Amino acid sequence: MGVIIIEAARKSGTLITARLAAEQGRDVFAVPGFPMDPKAEGANHLIQQGAHLITSAQDVLQLLSKEPLLNLLPNRKQAVTKSADEGDIERACKTILAILNDSPVHIDDLARDTNLESALLSSALTELELVGKLERLAGNRIAPLF
DSSP: OEEEESOOOSSSHHHHHHHHHHHTTOEEEEOOOOTTOGGGHHHHHHHHTTOEEOSSHHHHHHHHTTSOHHHHOTTHHHHHHTOOOHHHHHHHHHHHHHHOOSSOEEHHHHHHHHTOOHHHHHHHHHHHHHTTSEEEETTTEEEEOO
16 A cells, blocks of 8 residues: 655665655655654655655554545455454364474474464464463474473
8 A cells, every 4th residue: 555664865775665656656654754864864855755744653544544444455354254263273273282392393384284374373373372382482483381
């Protein structure tokens, strides 16, 4: 729907992204910065050129509310109906626990081995972490807590 520029030097890849977004008819939002800060020159320039000045998430939501959000998110209803129920999460938890052994496993390997959809895998991992059956380690690894 658009891009939000928080910091950008006067010549930067960020400004290229903003230009490409504008060329595609997308909204460009920019957070103003201190005029003497070189990292704010790009965002301030975008505002001078007509980008939407924003200072909070509420500003973005207010500007986007001019269009009905349901039209902007056509698959929202499908995503809601596809959400996992508690039974799905419980089965996913059992599948994950059956695969885990004493050594940590990378989350990508776990996804491949369980063949679970990413949203369901994420929900199940969060549930298992909350009940103290596993922990997340650095490097996107998961370790069981037996």
